[in-house]
Amino acid sequence: MNNNRVKNGTMDLSYISLIGALWYIPIFTVIYIGIFLIFGSGELDNLSYMSVGLNSNRIFMLVMGIIIGGGFIKWAIGLGVTRKQFHKANIYSGAMMSVALTITMIVLGLIIGLLPFVGTENIQHNLDMHPVMNLITVALQVYLAYLAGSLIGIGFYKNGWFGALAIVITVVCNFLSEALDPFLVNALGLAEGAGILITVIAVIIVLIIVNRYFIKDIAIKI
Amino acid sequence: MVNVEFRDVDLRIRKEVILQDVNLTFEPGKIYGLLGRNGAGKTTLLSLIATYRKVTSGTLTVAGENPYENEDIMPLVDFLHQEDYSEESTTVEDYLKLSKRYKSSFDTDYALSLLDEYNINLKKQMMELSRGQQAAVDASLGLATMSPVVLFDEVTNGMDAPSREKFYSQVLNAKNRENRIIVLSTHIVSEMDYLFDEVIIIHHGKVLVDEPVDEFLERGYQVTGNASDIDAYSKDKRVVKARTLGPTKAAAILGRLSDEDASLMEEMNLTYSVMRMQDLFINMTEDRSGKEHTHEQQ
Numbered sequence: 023m024n025n026n027r028v029k030n031g032t033m034d035l036s037y038i039s040l041i042g043a044l045w046y047i048p049i050f051t052v053i054y055i056g057i058f059l060i061f062g063s064g065e066l067d068n069l070s071y072m073s074v075g076l077n078s079n080r081i082f083m084l085v086m087g088i089i090i091g092g093g094f095i096k097w098a099i100g101l102g103v104t105r106k107q108f109h110k111a112n113i114y115s116g117a118m119m120s121v122a123l124t125i126t127m128i129v130l131g132l133i134i135g136l137l138p139f140v141g142t143e144n145i146q147h148n149l150d151m152h153p154v155m156n157l158i159t160v161a162l163q164v165y166l167a168y169l170a171g172s173l174i175g176i177g178f179y180k181n182g183w184f185g186a187l188a189i190v191i192t193v194v195c196n197f198l199s200e201a202l203d204p205f206l207v208n209a210l211g212l213a214e215g216a217g218i219l220i221t222v223i224a225v226i227i228v229l230i231i232v233n234r235y236f237i238k239d240i241a242i243k244i
Numbered sequence: 245m246v247n248v249e250f251r252d253v254d255l256r257i258r259k260e261v262i263l264q265d266v267n268l269t270f271e272p273g274k275i276y277g278l279l280g281r282n283g284a285g286k287t288t289l290l291s292l293i294a295t296y297r298k299v300t301s302g303t304l305t306v307a308g309e310n311p312y313e314n315e316d317i318m319p320l321v322d323f324l325h326q327e328d329y330s331e332e333s334t335t336v337e338d339y340l341k342l343s344k345r346y347k348s349s350f351d352t353d354y355a356l357s358l359l360d361e362y363n364i365n366l367k368k369q370m371m372e373l374s375r376g377q378q379a380a381v382d383a384s385l386g387l388a389t390m391s392p393v394v395l396f397d398e399v400t401n402g403m404d405a406p407s408r409e410k411f412y413s414q415v416l417n418a419k420n421r422e423n424r425i426i427v428l429s430t431h432i433v434s435e436m437d438y439l440f441d442e443v444i445i446i447h448h449g450k451v452l453v454d455e456p457v458d459e460f461l462e463r464g465y466q467v468t469g470n471a472s473d474i475d476a477y478s479k480d481k482r483v484v485k486a487r488t489l490g491p492t493k494a495a496a497i498l499g500r501l502s503d504e505d506a507s508l509m510e511e512m513n514l515t516y517s518v519m520r521m522q523d524l525f526i527n528m529t530e531d532r533s534g535k536e537h538t539h540e541q542q
Binding site: 027030034099100101102103104105106107239241242244 | 257291295298314318320321325345346347
């Protein structure tokens with residue numbers, strides 16, 4: 023029964039993200055195609071649908087994280103879900119959506135890429151691992167953005183100081199993966215991008231722990 | 245059977261003391277009236293049971309266990325309070341399904357029968373309903389979850405008089421009432437007093453009264469009779485309200501009626517009646533510093 027509550031929470035939070043994605047993806051696609059129709063692929067050839075989409079997924083998931091983190095905790099507690107169960111549902115839902123959104127963008131990228139007037143180059147130059155590892159890294163970056171958004175949402179729900187702290191943590195986490203990549207690649211002799219993958223995984227673990235800490239004793243406002 | 249117990253519970257938010265030294269026991273089969281002025285701490289008290297907040301010190305138990313973050317206990321409690329549904333696009337029907345998914349004890353047929361009394365259209369989104377209808381949905385869902393502890397915080401706000409009457413009747417006839425604790429926090433004491441088995445008054449964060457209704461009503465009484473006799477009878481008593489009509493006077497007196505008082509009243513030919521719960525509540529929670537203790541109305 024208790025695991026059901028985590029499962030139900032995961033499904034419900036994913037449904038909310040899905041509704042958001044159903045708005046986001048068409049709007050993004052229309053804007054992308056519109057820009058290429060206006061400016062032409064000559065100017066913007068380095069912007070493929072997939073590469074731009076995978077980057078903007080991060081922004082979308084950051085926003086969804088903020089909305090869900092701060093906006094649904096009261097709803098969950100009201101339904102008899104504990105803070106811990108909500109936290110679990112939130113991280114599972116974020117993970118599911120990150121994977122789903124990444125796959126969707128790749129599939130749509132392949133379809134949109136058939137259009138003669140869109141960009142073709144991938145701007146993810148800093149990922150030079152096996153393509154599967156590159157995709158895993160991109161999906162994890164999207165997940166990291168979700169967790170960062172969730173932290174900001176929960177932080178501001180808790181109080182302004184925690185919200186501000188969440189923003190600081192988010193900014194640091196964002197810089198960290200890019201900044202540490204060359205250092206890790208040189209030190210461990212890995213392919214370019216492996217440092218990002220390692221750092222992103224580490225930061226995700228940190229964000230999951232900090233999210234849990236923020237939510238642990240959060241007071242529900244009425 | 246699920247009991248709710250507060251033992252020496254304090255709640256401080258930052259440095260402010262919100263609740264102090266709260267000792268209460270809620271038992272199944274009873275309807276509790278939780279009364280208090282604005283800001284007295286009623287909602288906060290209920291939010292502790294619903295684990296919206298954590299107690300600062302003392303012990304709060306539901307079914308013998310600390311409810312906070314307790315996944316077995318939290319579903320036993322339902323806390324219904326005013327919600328802002330102005331942007332809620334979920335339909336009433338979906339709300340029922342949601343409740344059923346999270347609370348296995350939720351009785352959908354019972355919920356439908358309760359909602360039917362308010363003529364609520366199940367296909368409508370919550371934001372399309374009037375405030376009174378939204379409150380009716382909350383009230384119906386609260387009763388239909390069949391949770392052993394149901395906390396209604398000003399749930400009738402926004403309901404019109406007929407809807408409130410329906411709600412009161414639904415509470416009295418609540419399914420499995422004998423095994424459930426129902427707490428009604430309200431300002432509308434005059435309408436709901438007949439529902440209560442026990443009265444709890446919170447004043448400035450402390451429990452001022454916690455007793456059965458009969459006992460509570462013995463805390464004050466009203467005497468009516470000749471004005472001069474009333475004045476003589478009440479000269480050393482705490483008169484909280486008095487009304488005069490010609491030679492007749494009625495005085496509301498705080499304090500229990502002793503045998504001596506009863507005989508004196510008989511001698512003076514004064515008539516006794518019970519003080520209304522609302523009057524008792526108002527007078528007991530009135531902050532009297534710098535104010536007259538007696539209100540004379542001519």
